[in-house]
Amino acid sequence: MRLNRPCIAIDRAHGCGAWAFTLVLLVAASAFAEPEPAPEWDDDEPDTQLLPGPTREPVTRALARYAHEPSVERVITWARRVARSHPADVEALRSRARLRGLVPVVRLGVRRGQGQDLSAYQTAEDDRTNLSTDDDLTLQAWATFSFDRLVYAPEESALWRVASGAHARDQELVRTVVGLYFERRRLQLARDLEGDRDITHALRIREITALLNAFTGGAFLRIIERR
Template identity: 35%
Template sequence: MIRAIPYLALLMATLLPVTPAEARQWTEKALLARFAHEPSVQKVQEAAVRYYQVHPDHIRGLRRNAKLKALVPTISGEFSNRVTSVKRLMDDGIYQALGVPKENERVNGDSIGFRVQASWSLDRLVFNAEVLDVQSLIGILDGVVREVTTIYYIRRRLQIDMILRPPTDLATRISQRIRIEELTGLLDAMTGSYMSKSIKKAKGKTLRTAAHTIRQRATN
């Protein structure tokens, strides 16, 4: 069990805050390694792009489909059914004087008709306003990536400040932790909770690996 202590200490150093004295001993490599369980900015950007469905491949596909839409005909149809019934009775005084018999006529009719029409807007092969609408998604893509990147590094700088310059008073320490949670929440909102899920998954994997290493060391 004594051999397992260094691994447990390393794990706790990764997950727990440090004291001001310990902060002065950090190296750049060791400091950045403390955040190894968090996803990189590239992965967070990709998660945001997927969440907003503005991946460049998706935009190119929509743009191509908008251009080819002019080749798809507009189909219209019409169906009609007409039923008629005509009855004529004629009994005129003049006809009676001439000896013409009365006329009694009845005519029934039933007609069915249908029409199918296909039309193309081939002028849209040259210019289609919907292509411009799709192109506007590039602006959304750029805005999402910029916003996620800004929030990610504001959060990371705040995390590093808490290690290298840890607050001495409780109020400031709590305020900074809440700010980090707020930024994490913003990243979750823009990535479908990818940030929190990734951190939780990585921490769980680290704990399982450490526990497995401890058990192996203890049995040796």
């Protein structure tokens, strides 16, 4: 019995060593194995099955229903024209202020005076001296150019302040118009695709339409009603 116990202990130790060696080999093999490539996702072609709501075809048909309406870019252009808040307008004023240096300041004057003519006439028979007095009328004109204005016009300091305020107003106008435009379109699509019959949303569509029409000086409704 004393001889068997060491043998059993040796066998158990040998078995544990084999399992440990096998585990080390598996870990090493997994470390050097090539990783599987990550699945490629096509951003241009989203999986419509994973997206809630209507599929692409109904959305396309719903958007085509409003193709006759003016784009948001045209609405912004009209609103800027009505508000006259585009920064380019102030830049045009600055250019005209400088070009004023090429326009002369013209002054006209009239002077009236008397001229005297003293002439002598002498012959063998007659020796006389003539004295004549005539009225003179003189026209004078002066043209003054301010070429220094071509480099800097004194009005530019005030125009820069106006331009800064116009830029801030223009950005606020653009944000307002863009927000109203797409809020109206979202409500229209919700009504057409999801059957939204909320009276509040219907009134909001009418309200936004009236606001955009006011911002554009009536051009928004004129385009829509041509259909």
